[in-house]
Amino acid sequence: MLPVNQAEQIILNLVQPFDRAYDVETLSLLNASGRILAETVTSSLDFPHWNNSAMDGYAVRYDDVQTCSAENPVILDIVEEIPAGYQPQTPIQPGQAARILTGSVMPTGADTIVIQEETQREGDRVTIFASPQHHAFVRDRGAFYQAGNALLPPGLRLQAPEIAVLAAAQCAQVNVYRRPKVAILSTGSELVGIDQPLQPGQIVDSNQYALAAVVAQAGAEPLMLGSVPDQPEALKTAIQQAIAAADMVLSSGGVSVGDYDYVDEILAALGATIHIHAVAVKPGKPLTVATFDHEKGRGKETPSLDSPTSKKQLLYFGLPGNPVSALVSCWRFVLPALRKLSGLPSPWEPKFVKARSLSTLKSDGKRESYLWGNLRLVDGEFEFELATGSHSSGNLINLAGTSGLAVIPLEETQISVGDHVQVLPIG
Numbered sequence: 001m002l003p004v005n006q007a008e009q010i011i012l013n014l015v016q017p018f019d020r021a022y023d024v025e026t027l028s029l030l031n032a033s034g035r036i037l038a039e040t041v042t043s044s045l046d047f048p049h050w051n052n053s054a055m056d057g058y059a060v061r062y063d064d065v066q067t068c069s070a071e072n073p074v075i076l077d078i079v080e081e082i083p084a085g086y087q088p089q090t091p092i093q094p095g096q097a098a099r100i101l102t103g104s105v106m107p108t109g110a111d112t113i114v115i116q117e118e119t120q121r122e123g124d125r126v127t128i129f130a131s132p133q134h135h136a137f138v139r140d141r142g143a144f145y146q147a148g149n150a151l152l153p154p155g156l157r158l159q160a161p162e163i164a165v166l167a168a169a170q171c172a173q174v175n176v177y178r179r180p181k182v183a184i185l186s187t188g189s190e191l192v193g194i195d196q197p198l199q200p201g202q203i204v205d206s207n208q209y210a211l212a213a214v215v216a217q218a219g220a221e222p223l224m225l226g227s228v229p230d231q232p233e234a235l236k237t238a239i240q241q242a243i244a245a246a247d248m249v250l251s252s253g254g255v256s257v258g259d260y261d262y263v264d265e266i267l268a269a270l271g272a273t274i275h276i277h278a279v280a281v282k283p284g285k286p287l288t289v290a291t292f293d294h295e296k297g298r299g300k301e302t303p304s305l306d307s308p309t310s311k312k313q314l315l316y317f318g319l320p321g322n323p324v325s326a327l328v329s330c331w332r333f334v335l336p337a338l339r340k341l342s343g344l345p346s347p348w349e350p351k352f353v354k355a356r357s358l359s360t361l362k363s364d365g366k367r368e369s370y371l372w373g374n375l376r377l378v379d380g381e382f383e384f385e386l387a388t389g390s391h392s393s394g395n396l397i398n399l400a401g402t403s404g405l406a407v408i409p410l411e412e413t414q415i416s417v418g419d420h421v422q423v424l425p426i427g
C-alpha cells in the first residue's frame, strides 16, 4: 500500500495551479482581504515618501551640535515650526533649528533630529543639552521601499499587513486569484439531508457539512451537491455534474471494497485516470485520487474568465465515507492540493509541530496512524493529549473540540508518555 508521503507527492504533482492569465478577478481592496494576490504589485511612490522625523524634537545641523553636552550646551534659533502635513519653507542655516513633530518633513539644511527630552525652549530659541548621533531619528525617503521595485509578490495571502501596504500604495483595486470551486458530493443510499426525518437504517449526511467547512476555511468556495444513492446511473450523473461545475471534486463514501462501492468504476467509465486507490493511513485507507482531462471531463475547450474551464485537468478525490476518515483525508491530502491550486507558493504540505505526548499512543504499525486530541503550548513546549472516548473512524463525537492529530509513523507501534510526537494542528 502507498505510504502517506508518496501519496502526498503524487497528489501535489497532479495539481495544476491557477493560471495568472485566466483565473484572476479584480476586487476592491477591502473585498480582497484573505484572497491570494495574482500579480506583482509595484508603486510609483517611495516609502517613506519624504525625508521625515521619527520623533518630536528639533531638526538641526549635526555640525552645530556634535560637541554639545549638559555642561556645554548649544543655543540655536528656531526659524520654523513643522507640524504634520506641512511643507517646510525655510532652509536651516548654521546656528538655526526647526521645531519638528513626528512624521513631519525634514527641512533642507538639517540632517539630524534632537529629541525634545534633550532640549529646553524659550521663545524662539532652543538649548540643546546632548549631542545626538549623526542623522539620528531621520527617516530617509525610500529607506523602506524605492519606487518601481516589486512591492508585493504574487502568491501572497492578503492579510491586514498586506492590505495596509496596498492601501499606502494607493492600490484601490487588486488582481487576486478567484476562489477555487470545490464540489462536494456524498454517496450512500443510507444518507438523508440535515433537514429530513431520519428513518430506520438511515444516517445524516454530515460529511457534506464537514467537508464544506474545511473547504470554506481554506478560502475556497464549496458547492454542496448533496447526496446520491449507491446506484451506478445516479452516481454517474452526479459525478458528471460535479466535474462540470467545479475546479476540484470531493466525494465521500463508495470507495471501499463493499458490494455497493461504485465510485472507482464510474470514474473509469467516465474516462478518468485513477492514480491512487488506497493509502497506508489510519483512519482513511480507501482513498481514490483521479484526474479528468479537461476535454473529457467538461466537454469545453475554450478557456473563459468566469468559468473554471481554464484548467486542463481536474482533480477528483474519492474520500472514505466514515466521518472521521473523510475529515482526516481532507486535512491530510486535500488541503495541500487546494493550497497549490489556489495560487499559494510552495511548500503546500501541512506544517507539523513537535509535541511531548501526555498519553500513550498506539498503532498496529501497518499504517501511518492519526490520533486526535488536544495540542497545547505550555511553557514554550507543545503538549499533546489524546481525546478520551472511542477512536473509531465512525465516531465523530470526540473529534469535536480537538486541535491536533498525532502521527504514529509506519512500522511504529507505540509512543509512550513523555515521548515526542509529530502533530498536525487542525481547526
Ligand code: AMP
Binding pocket: 186, 187, 188, 190, 191, 203, 204, 205, 206, 207, 208, 252, 253, 254, 255, 256, 258, 320, 321, 322, 323, 394
Ligand atoms: P462507505 O465508505 O461508503 O462504506 O461508508 C462508510 C461509513 O461511513 C458507513 O457507515 C456510512 O454510513 C458512513 N458514511 C458514508 N457517507 C457518509 C456521510 N456523507 N455522512 C456521514 N456518514 C457517512
Ligand code: MG
Binding pocket: 187, 188, 189, 230, 253, 254, 321
Ligand atoms: Mg457507502
